Amino acid sequence: MKKYSAAVVGLGSIGQGLDYDLDVNRKDICLTHASSYYQHYGFQLVAGVDTSDSFRAKFKSKFQAPAFLTVSELEKIKPDVISICVPSHLHKSIFDEVIDLGPKAIVCEKPISDSLLEADEMVKKAQSKQCLLIVNFIRRFEKGNLELKKKFDRNEFGKIRKVSVFYSKGVLNNGSHFINLLSFFFGEPVYCRVIQKGNVLGNLDIEPDFLLKFQNGVDAYFIAGTETDFSVKEIVFLTEKGIINYQQGGMKIEYFPVDISSIFKDYKIKSLESQPVTTDFNRYQWYTVDALYNHLEHGVDCNSDGLSALHTQLVVDKIFSQYNQMEGMK
Incomplete structure (x- = not known):
């Protein structure tokens, strides 16, 4: 060998x-x-x-x-x-x-x-x-994320209604990870809008709330936390058939399917029982x-090359540009 x-x-x-x-x-x-x-x-x-x-x-x-x-x-x-x-x-x-x-x-x-x-x-x-x-x-290489992508591609969760991303420590440093990951799942972003400015981290990074729309029609809302409180890297996928909780940056991924309430007849609810997606994040x-x-x-083609990273950089650059035009907004 x-x-x-x-x-x-x-x-x-x-x-x-x-x-x-x-x-x-x-x-x-x-x-x-x-x-x-x-x-x-x-x-x-x-x-x-x-x-x-x-x-x-x-x-x-x-x-x-x-x-x-x-x-x-x-x-x-x-x-x-x-x-x-x-x-x-x-x-x-x-x-x-x-x-x-x-x-x-x-x-x-x-x-x-x-x-x-x-x-x-x-x-x-x-x-x-x-x-x-x-x-x-x-995350484009780790086995749990690859399995989740396969499930999205097979439409196992039905339509993706909305995605919420919670991040801290800057859009360039950490937010870019999840811009890139969702691009891997759903195609490149076709629309970007900064909603709220948030924090400035030194002279190099920012923590705005923003909306991205992806090629396949998925809307993702990025919501910034405060790194001095605690580091947050979480995603919630709201889907037609249930909710996916993507926790601690991908250390744990759980799917909670829709269930029928045992109390209210014919009332659909999120199950309390989860179906895990096996990850191996300690060996990423x-x-x-x-x-x-x-x-x-x-x-074999690589999932993350210079071109895909450049596309992510373009999105980050748009976020910075919009951020800098929002004088006075907090």
Whole structure:
């Protein structure tokens, strides 16, 4: 079996930190790029890159592989696959260095860039170099979300009446995950309207309430919470045949079908008994890498590429534009 060499640029939280303290051979949790390459049978983790001395030392200690100060030092290895896990405002500059090394694929953390222009340039450059660009919208790969999409495609829930999305920590940082996910389920948005401005997070992100209408006719209302209260990543799908509760960002997905009331004759109600959709969210990053392997080895299309991420970025850009035109509204 062929193994593809892989390197991780950026050894912070998503690069290696989130599951760093777990045993290197533990397989039931996989939250970072480094762990996913290390755990997957189709890859060999060959290097890391970071400007932090301590992060490089931790990488070398755990994964027994070299860690470099600069991307240019990867030239001596030329990995088949390179993950970009640096802050989003650095994505474009790191991407330009990485793609010149000639990798077969680049896995870039979301959002693809803070700049729509830069995102477009990255997508076009990857296409011109015949390099697969995956953007790490993890829910497009995780098995519970894929099963839910199949159920939507089979029309198991009947007509989708409305969708409510509850998010916090910004439309760019977290809201974009669910814009992208609903686009995966229902087609790209065809209409966008900011309803209420909400909070401003520093100079880089915002938390408005907004409405999106998707290609298949589904309306989704995004409602912002307050991150300082608690982090919220929940979706409620109101359907013809019941209600789907999508909880804690996808950790738990439950379907509550319509039932007949035992008290009021012929009165339809939401059942108190749920039908779970099996998820494996503790290993979400492994599923991204597995999809990448299936593409490289078998030519299987990837569910989240640069173009789909660019479409999400376009929607986010429209939300920011409308937000900035709503002076004085709270």
